[in-house]
Amino acid sequence: PFKHFATNAIHVGQEPEQWNSWAIVPPITLSTSFKQAEPGKNRCYVYTRFGNPSRDVLEEVVTTLDGAKCRLAYSSGLGAILNICHLLKTGDTIICMDDVYGGTRELFNKILKDYNLKVVFVDLTKLENLEAALRKETKTKLVWLETPTNPTLKGIDIRACADVVHRYPGVLLAVDNSLMSPYFQRPLSLGADICMTSATKYINGHSDVLMGLVSVNRDDLYERLKFLQYSLGAVPSPFDCFLCNRGLKTLHIRMKLHFQNGLAVAKFLECHPQVEKVIYPGLPSHPQYEVMQKQCTGVSGVVSFYIKGKKENA
Structure with a gap:
């Protein structure tokens, strides 16, 4: 990876020499099936549900941005969440x-x-609530939070x-990072086992793609999720992967402006006579500032607000 977030977002996984045409912009591979070397001997790709060059490009760059080891792309954020839930078994607790x-x-x-x-x-804003729940719910296998x-x-x-x-063996911590993106927050670096992001929101940024992304650092967890990804079929189209990858190139610029504009709106509303209370994590008045x-x-x-x-009155 490169030193800066923006450079990684623009270049990782998109080296021109990997394409016969040396294209600067990765081509969209729409094919659903791929020619094999010979019967029973596969090349890199077999069938797009299992893997696709356009999806690989996206997954590689997002892996770097998330500070992760492995990344999987899904057809929606909820599709990603459902795949994570398939790690559990009947009788387990979330x-x-x-x-x-x-x-x-x-x-x-x-x-x-x-x-x-x-x-x-x-209410996981109070740590004692989490501890009490884990002690009581002995079949817990997944803790799910957004922040x-x-x-x-x-x-x-x-x-x-x-x-x-992590004091409770076998329990996974998953964080929905959709409202922050990897530009502002990296859950895996803070100890989360799974980071899920709805790329539909900030990552794609253009309101024209439904997609979910899941990142992990454990190989065993990745292999289980990869199997579920292609077995359940919740994979994004190559064209959606291309669009999302394109959106990533401006993520750093957009997130800076979102922060700047959000803070300005929050400060304005905080002083408005018809506003009772403003909730914005960038304000010192926020409870978890x-x-x-x-x-x-x-x-x-x-x-x-x-x-x-x-x-x-609204």
Whole structure:
């Protein structure tokens, strides 16, 4: 990897010499199947569900940006989450942050429970709640958190949670990093076992791709997830991989401006006479401001706030 985030985002995995044409922009490989050397002897690629050059380019660059060893791309963020949940078995328990993305909550509440997976929602901003839940729920295999959360932007100390979780053998800590991107926060470097990012949001950045990304540092975890990825079929199209890879080239610029604009909006709203409360992790008034300062290099552009009065006052 290169020294700077932006250089990695632009160049890693995209070396022109790997293509016969020496193209600066990686070509889109739309083929679903690939010619083999001879019967029973495969070359690098067989079938796009198993692997594809366009997906490999994206996975390689995001691996570097996330500070990870391995990375997998999925057809959506929820597709990625569902693949992670397939690491569990009937009767296992998930401890989940009580404030979580609506799609994740719906998956956990309405689908996983039908497969006898227990989900316990806990306020993970308080470390003692996590410890109590792990002691009580002895079949826990996965702790799931977002930081900041969507939509109330609670901040969670990833390293502190990782220290607690890893005292319990066999329990994985997964972090949804969608609202931060690797530019502002790297969960794996803070002790998380799995980092999941909905690339639909900031990473792609152009509202034209559905995609999820999962990064890990453990080879055994990668092999299990890779098997689930191609067996369950939740893989992104080559064209979506190309679009997402293109979006990455401006990620550093966009995230800086999101932070700048988000902070400006939050400060404006904090002084507005009709606003009761502003929730923005970049403001000193945020309850977990110190946590966010410690584990992040900036904050995204998402701002939440309460309006004085009732719905009609909005």
